[in-house]
Amino acid sequence: MTVGEAGSREAGPRTPRPVKAGADDPVEVRMTVNGTPTVLSLPARVTLADALRDHLGLTGTHVGCEHGVCGMCTVLVDGEAARACLLFAVQLDGTDIVTVEGLGRPDSLHPLQESFGRHHALQCGFCTPGFLMSSYDLLVNKPEVTEEELPEELSGVICRCTGYRNILTAVDETRRTHPEGIPEPGNCVRTALVGRAGQGADASDGPDEAGDTVSSNVQDIVLPSGDPTIAVRITTEIDLPEDRVWGVLDDIYLLARCLPGAELTDDYGDGHYAGRARVSVGPIKLAFNGVAQILEHDRETGRLRAIAQGQDTGGAQTQADITLTTEATETGTAMHADAKVYLTGRIAQFGRALAGDVSRRMFEQFADAVTEAATSGQAPSGPVKAPSALSLVFAPLLDRVKRLLRGAGTRRRSGREKER
Structure with a gap:
């Protein structure tokens, strides 16, 4: 699916998009991010990488060269690997995005993540998200890739430390362990609340579908x-x-x-x-x-x-x-x-x-x-x-000043009573 086709997909009622928007004019963008329908109101100039990191808090998508060369910002767009730094968020209206956070959960890692851990394939960690997402895309689209082909196939992501050979070993082990096909991302689950994860309006895919999904998922909290x-x-x-x-x-x-x-x-x-x-x-x-x-x-x-x-x-x-x-x-x-x-x-x-x-x-x-x-x-x-962060820093100091002032006032009153 091309970006143009993705942009034409409908996802329930929405605000009409402007024919032309300035760089700083907010534009409503609807995406599904790691399984959760999301609505963002963003300036047209904001890249997908910045939208994920700054507006959704998904900082696992790393930003390196910002020219599409290093591969640190690799994510999946409608199931295909893409450079998040080269795409504007407004281009991706109606698309399905998967980031490294969607690959697995802390209590249930994806096989690729487990293999990276076993083989110490994440030394400084900066390139790790890009390698994980690129490796996933490679094993999905070319499961028959050989060990000899891996260095060339993964050359689109640049490793900056000494873990490169371990990365190739981890990917090859995952390939051999899952010859029938690599498991899908394990943390792309639609949340109980169908709503915006960032900014903007309701992100439901339509009142009937959203309502049925939500009501069926409501259970007592444990x-x-x-x-x-x-x-x-x-x-x-x-x-x-x-x-x-x-x-x-x-x-x-x-x-x-x-x-x-x-x-x-x-x-x-x-x-x-x-x-x-x-x-x-x-x-x-x-x-x-x-x-x-x-x-x-x-x-x-x-x-x-x-x-x-x-x-x-x-x-x-x-x-x-x-x-x-x-x-x-x-x-x-x-x-x-x-x-x-x-x-x-x-x-x-x-x-x-x-x-x-x-x-x-x-x-x-x-x-x-x-x-x-x-x-x-x-x-x-x-x-x-x-x-805010500032209030958290200064509030304890203000509390201490108040206590000191109260203590000083008490001492002054006690001194005056003694003089009497």
Whole structure:
């Protein structure tokens, strides 16, 4: 299939595309990336490589020469190897994209990935994604390739270190192990939520097909049995009666608007919801599609419990068990938020300390947004954004300054009392 033919494919209702767009004019692009329908609103000048890395967080697609020579950015476009740095994203409307993140999962690697690991074929790792995708394309289209032909067939990807012979050995072993044909990518599974993984409008392939797919995939969420990656407890004092606070907690859509970077997108019934969330820490941007389930919702006991799980297109996964409890105080309401969060994939690489800081700041912002919504009776005036990298750096310093100032004030008061 040519790029022109791919661009003419229909994928449900869409905004009419402009006849001519400037380099910086946003254009809506619909693609399926690693099995997930995705809609992006991008300037016409953005390459597929930049769209994958900067807008979808799929940084496994490496960028090297940006001239199509080194092969670091190789991906599959409609099943064929292509250089992501040489294609504009707007050329690929309606296509199916597979990146190295779609090849296998951390708990179930693709045979090529396993072979690369066994033969130490990934020394510095910079060329590894390109070799994996090019090797996959080669073994699919030319399974009869011989060991002697491999150096020439894989010459389109340049290795910069001393692992080249090991790479050829790993590819040859995979060829010999799977003479009947190499297995398909194992991490290209359509997520439970059919929606955008980046920006733009709904990415469903049409209301009937999307609706049937989503509803059939809705199941009760099962959390891991082990210890959570992080556990957070935040208590907030709200100067409003408990009934006013529950006016927000009773409205699930309003409550979701108070969560930083999150929104609900569908109600499946029986306490099951679909939604999406975005997290950005420095250069790392994650967009999660997922589902949530309300387990408890009791105004009389002042308790609301929900569990949720989500996955981004890069394979990062998060699951959470969140309990909100309220109690009346002399000045209003105390709201406690307890969360157990389980992380896998790239987001788990933040480390417990940073992940804990991100979660803690998000719940603090959530509590502030609930207070605003309970006071005004409507959603927060603007979108509640997830904490930025700068806020995570400076917030602990500001907290320490506040504690020092409070301590200094206490010492001054004690000194004056002693003088009396």
